Amino acid sequence: MKAYLRFGTTLSAALLAGLIGIAAPADAAEATGVLTAQEAQQVPLKRAASLIRWEVERGGHTGFAGIELADREVVLWWKGAPPAAVRRAVRQVESTAAVRVAAARHSRAELKAAAARIRGSLDVRPGQPVHTIKLAADGSGLRVSAESQASASRAEAAFADAGVPVELVTEAAPVPVSRADDWAPWSGGADNINPSAGSRCTSGFGVRNGANTRFILTAAHCGQPGNRINDGRGEFIGNVGPHHGTHDIALIQTSNVDDQIYVGGLDSNATRVVDGWDWVFTGELLCQSGGSSARDVGGPVCGLRVTKFNNDAGDAVEAEQVNGQQSVRPGDSGGPVYGNAASGGVIAKGINSYYYPSNNKVFGFQDFGTATRDFGVWIAK
Secondary structure: OOEEOOEEOOOOHHHHHHHHOOOOOOOHHHHHOOOOHHHHHHHHHHHHHHHHHHHHHHHOOOOEEEEEEOOOOEEEEEOOOOOHHHHHHHHHHOOOOOEEEEEOOOOHHHHHHHHHHHHHHOOOOOOOOEEEEEEOOOOOOEEEEEOOHHHHHHHHHHHOOOOOOEEEEEOOOOEEEOOOOOOOOEEEOOEEEEOOOOEEEEOOEEEEOOOOOEEEEEOHHHOOOOOEEEOOOOOEEEEEEEEEOOOOEEEEEEOOEEEEEEOOOOOOOOEEEEEEEOOOOEOOEEEEOOHHHHHHHOOOEEEEEEEEEEOOOOOOEEEEEOOOOOOOOOOOOOOEEEEEOOOOOEEEEEEEEEEOOOOOOEEEEEEHHHHHHHHOOEEOO
16 A cells, blocks of 8 residues: 655664665765766756746646656657647757657546546545556556455446546555754755654755745645644754645745755765756656655665656656665655756755555655645745
């Protein structure tokens, strides 16, 4: 099943070590900001994909199905003919990156409507027999996951009116995943302790809203509105404020934050500057810097390739560690998910949310764009 990455603070060190296991050390180049060959190859592709994606966001173009980063090109999946504004955006980036416009069977809007019809007949969420709906970036259809073959068989009748192809798979549901001593202005990637719940999560990114109020973006399952949040040494950070449980994101209002995230081990002060935020693309390589991963591997976990966009109420994104390593650990919840930037900084992409105990190479995160829509926040500078 799907597990949230929150971790109880009362566990002994020995038990913690037994639960999280031993993994390969984080790549030093990825921790310090030197791009790997694959990441360097994706830099112009990400820039091109971002410009196109922003045009889609501004224009509300309904034919959009998805954007995929292939080996040496950006693939824009579109149902029908892209409008003039999108074609202009494609032409604008073609001097720096190859862009291929490919025909999609269904638009993202159509797939979301189909998923809504399924949810009208089935209770689709973690803890239920049918737990996840995911969309294909190429617009080919939906993928629905059920706990067992019996559950899948009972659910098939609900797909008749979906209006799009539905692939039904049997897999265990994901579960939520719940640095030692930070100080104000608070940085991302540090321990967040919730005394009320007796749990530990990780801070995501320092953000602000239009009124210049400062917050830490984290996972909603790490605390309820009003809960006190401390750092790893018990120093008060702030209280949980705005909270979106379905999207699993929340804001901790605090005195001040900065534009940095921790990227070293538990007792390291190594940080990287957050240059800004951007959308997430299928095929993109990312990193995550949760506190438990810092304890276990001495730094961030990288080589996380984006594979799926969930098409259920949670709207999470999933990625898989390309070398078969564990992607996240209990306690990484709320931690920063980011892309390495050519500047040596990072680009905020989202925050850790859940993983699959039966397949811990795969994890789920909420993208930063959703946080911006829900809360009207962006990276604090």
